[in-house]
Amino acid sequence: HVVVPIKMSSKILLEGKNVSKVYTSAIPQWHYMVRYAMTSNAGSTVIAVYGSKDKPAADAANLGHISLSGDSLKSFNVSEGTVSLVNFVKSCKQPVVILNTCSDKKEWSTAVTALAGLDYKLVGGEGFEDGDKLSKQTRTKTAFVFSKPVLLNYNQKSDLKWIAEFRSNFKAEPNEYAVIGHDVLLYYGKALLAFGSEFQ
Numbered sequence: 001h002v003v004v005p006i007k008m009s010s011k012i013l014l015e016g017k018n019v020s021k022v023y024t025s026a027i028p029q030w031h032y033m034v035r036y037a038m039t040s041n042a043g044s045t046v047i048a049v050y051g052s053k054d055k056p057a058a059d060a061a062n063l064g065h066i067s068l069s070g071d072s073l074k075s076f077n078v079s080e081g082t083v084s085l086v087n088f089v090k091s092c093k094q095p096v097v098i099l100n101t102c103s104d105k106k107e108w109s110t111a112v113t114a115l116a117g118l119d120y121k122l123v124g125g126e127g128f129e130d131g132d133k134l135s136k137q138t139r140t141k142t143a144f145v146f147s148k149p150v151l152l153n154y155n156q157k158s159d160l161k162w163i164a165e166f167r168s169n170f171k172a173e174p175n176e177y178a179v180i181g182h183d184v185l186l187y188y189g190k191a192l193l194a195f196g197s198e199f200q
Contacts (some may be wrong), residue, residue, distance in 0.1 A: 031064030
C-alpha cells in the first residue's frame with residue numbers, strides 16, 4: 001500500500017486501490033471554502049471569480065454551493081472582462097462575499113482593481129495571501145482559507161515528548177513531513193494490526 005503525503009489527483013486513487021492520500025485534492029478544498037464563506041457570512045451572496053484556466057475550480061465551488069443551498073453559485077470569468085462582475089456587486093442588495101478561484105495573479109489583479117471602492121468581503125486560498133495587488137484596506141476584510149496540516153504544539157506535553165524522541169533518533173527538528181509520516185504510519189499501522197490483509 002502506498003500513502004502519498006502531498007497533493008495528488010483523485011484520478012490516481014481511482015486507478016489504484018492500493019494508493020491513499022493524506023492531502024485533500026482541489027474539489028473538497030473548494031467545497032470547504034464555499035462552506036466557510038457561506039456559514040461565516042450568513043445572509044450574504046457568495047460569488048466566485050475565476051480566470052481563463054480556472055473553470056474547474058469555479059465548477060467545484062459551484063457543486064459545493066449547490067450541495068449546501070440548492071441553488072447555483074454566481075460566478076464571473078474575469079479573463080473576459082470585469083464589467084458584469086462590478087455591475088453585479090453594485091446592484092446586490094445583500095452583503096457580498098467574493099471567492100477567489102483565480103490562479104493567475106494578473107487576472108486576479110484586474111478583478112481587484114475593478115472592485116476598488118466597492119463593499120465586499122473576500123475569501124481566498126493558498127498562495128493568494130501574498131498577492132501584491134491587495135491593498136491594506138482589502139486585506140483587513142479578507143479571509144485566507146486553505147487546507148494545511150496541523151503541526152506540532154510546542155506547548156503540549158505529549159507533543160514535546162514526541163519532539164524530544166524525534167530529535168534524539170534523527171538528530172534533526174521534525175518538519176511537516178515528519179509529522180505527516182508519523183500520523184500516516186500510526187493510522188495505517190493500527191488499521192493493519194486490527195484488520196490485517198482485510199483492511200481496505
